[in-house]
Amino acid sequence: MGQTVFIPRELDANEPRVAASPETVKRLAGLGFEVIVEKGAGLGSRITDQEFAAAGGTIGTAGDAKNADVVLKVRRPTDAELKGYKSGAAVIAIMDPYGNDAALAAMASAGIIAFSMEFMPRITRAQVMDVLSSQANLAGYQAVVDAAAEYDRALPMMMTAAGTVPAAKTFIMGVGVAGLQAIATARRLGAVVTATDVRPAVKEQVQSLGAKFLAVEDEEFKAAETAGGYAKEMSKEYQAKQAALTAEHIAKQDIVITTALIPGRPAPKLVSAAMVASMKPGSVIVDLAVERGGNVEGAQPGRVVTTENGVKIVGHLNVPGRVAASASLLYAKNLYAFLETMVDKATKTLAIKRDDELVKATMLTDAGQVVHPSFAKAAGQPRTEPAAIPATVLVADAADKKPAPRRRAAAKSPSPKPEGTA
Secondary structure, three states, rough: OOOOOEEEEOOOOOOOOOOOOOOHHHHHHHHOOOEEEEOOOOHHHOOOOHHHHHHHOOEHHHHHHHHEEEEEEEEEEOOHHHHHHHOOEEEEEOOOOOHHHHHHHHHOOOOOOOEEEOOOOOHHHHHHHHHHHHHHHHHHHHHHHHHHHHHHOOOEEEEEEOOEEEEEEEEOOOOOOOHHHHHHHHHHOEEEEEEEEEOOOOHHHHHOOOEOOOOOOOOOHHEEEEEEEEOOOHHHHHHHHHHHHHHHHOOOEEEEEEEEOOOOOOOOOOOOOHHHOOOOOOOOOEEEHHHOOOOOOOOOOEEEEOOOOOOOEEEEOHHHHHHHHHHHHHHHHHHHHHHHOOOEEEOOOOOOOOOOHHHHEEEEEEEEEOOOOOOOOOOOOOOOOOOHHHOOOOOOOOOOOOOHHHHHHHOOOOOOOOOOOO
């Protein structure tokens, strides 16, 4: 009897995505797995049970998880779900482990082999497995769509016999994957776009998309990027100059989109309450980092807040999930590409190579222990949440002095570093 892959329905009410598509179910079956999809798992992503069945999957129930050798999920399993998994099962998901030590301990106690997809190393062979990029790309797109929905004017300039409608001025803060897609989308909709980041290398990328780059471009700025492509922490003098420039610029904007996330830390504060108060009534701010504390003072998770001066601060949760039909297709391919590397093609069984660089980078728990080096020492110890980075730091990873080592991809067009889950 072959091994089984189980695709559950996500229990989180804010999670419409699913960890498989008809295409990946068919390909998993081709690898030799029996694929069981929980009834209704794909409905939030417009994938019916009939489509999964036609692709070779079996429609089952949550109870089928107890026999699964592999469980593919979007979000980290709950304690209730863990009780239904067999010991030794490989569970692959976006685990969000930072600050969730109790959840890590629970996964270890359950005996599962847990893999965190957001820890996938940024190397050439893993590009197709990069969930941060696939999901952040859609988040950047959706942020502009959400901004346009809240902004009660047209975005492009329109010249009519009755007069001219000016183009909306849009400012993107943080030029990673989400930021670049936000720039491209806003430009396609006809907005006048500016963007900021302290990494000088992204200036050319911003300009190539037809946007204007905003930064204090002094000698310190020119040396603001590490050899690994990360931003260095800037001096207080530079931070003050950049904050002043940004504050002056934000006051003139119609739409601001913030994208800055730092793995393992609260989101840096980019937009202060004073900056929000300086904006015109009817302006819109979309905070893509609201789930990690937010880049904007006054942003509230899951809400659209209107300030006293008439500025809307959009704090939607799970922004990639707002385009679930597209997000699930990309995420499912990320998962399949990773799982395929752990399958013995001759025996058509799961064969985890623990010395493989992808496995070492992503494995959180194994044999009843927390094994990832970033969490193993802290297992069982309460974690103190670090303080948020103040509003004077204007990029995603400016204060992250010790980023996880990442290898540059082989010669290709430059790829921006992702901000995180957006």
